[in-house]
Amino acid sequence: MTEVDISWPWQYSFPPFFTLQPHPETRSKQVAAWKTLILDYCRQTKTYSLDVREANQWPLFSNSAINRKLDSNVIISILSELAKNGNAAALDKAKNRWEIYWHTLEEWASMIYGYICESGLQNSVITFFELSNGTDVEGQEFFGIQTEVLIKVLRVLENDRKCELILADDMQGVKFF
């Protein structure tokens, strides 16, 4: 986990923010604030996936200054809310492991395809590593994207017949059209 200065919202130091609120209207405000905070945090720390059993110790869900923690079950229910908008996806049935998409897969897809078109890379083969970590993509929003997420993004493009994945043992890459 990289250390980044997070600009926490006011709720983060508001103790009851870490207790799920009973009043429906207040709760919807609370959940909305959590959703924003989770996505902001993951964007700033470049976090693409998390395991709830571990993440409940992260500063994101645990503010030691006021000695408050968000319960794992609450974390899962908020992540499930994020999943409804395509901002997260559970990786296992117990909903412990999650991928977080602070850009939805579709947004990532159009971003990457936009870059490919701009750089005239259609009809050439690029490895996943080049696409996510190559020197050419440094400074791009998707620089450093986790391979598992990248593959899902490319699947979206593949469905639109904009690329084809090559998943051989010796070479993992993609050809754009």
Added chain:
Amino acid sequence: MRRGVGLGAIQKHKLEQAKYTNIGNEIQENQIEQMTKQLDVFRVHLEDFASKHKNEIKKNGEFRRQFQEMCATIGVDPLSSGKGFWSVLGIGDFYYELAVQIVEVCLATNSKNGGLISLDELRSKLIKARGQSKQHQEISKDDLLRAAQKLKIFGSGFSVVPVGNGQYMVHSVPGELSMDHGAILQLLSTKNLCSISTNILCDELNWREDRAKQALEQMLDQGLSWIDLQGDDCPVYFFPSLFNVGSSEE
């Protein structure tokens, strides 16, 4: 001396009385007439004064307050009527505009505070929103109170709650705040707290536990407070409207 007896004397006495009453009435009428004249003169002068100092009234907060007080003593309310002389002056407009801005700030901060805001915070937010020039900045708490109280005519959706020490809170969601709710806010405000538990409330106000619990739960149900279950051993109710006032925020 001849004593007045008999019919003649009674009639004379009656006549005298009637004369006295007449004179009395005359004097009274005179006085009223004079008073009315004086008031008319005063009103004309006041109107003169107001139109002469129109700009000053709009720009200078202290001046405006004193003018309002002066009007109040003679029973003129420049805000009460949009018709006639005072509307030409546009003093009402000033407060109407302010009232609209107050509603705007209340709506904008509702997501944070659930519809309860301290007058101080309201003022600083409003000033920020009003732009930089000096005349926009000089809005006193007195102005805000006047404008906010005008909003009462829209029903129970808007009220100003005094919380002691010259502090006020503006409540901008439907539903009345009871005396007990007011007492809780007052206690928090004087102690400079943003949270409270049933126990502390019982101790401080000498309430029975069910009364304290009911009042706090009602405020929770109105979205005015949040509950924290990770405190020591009992639930603690937090009021976002009183949280972080004037500190780290923004």
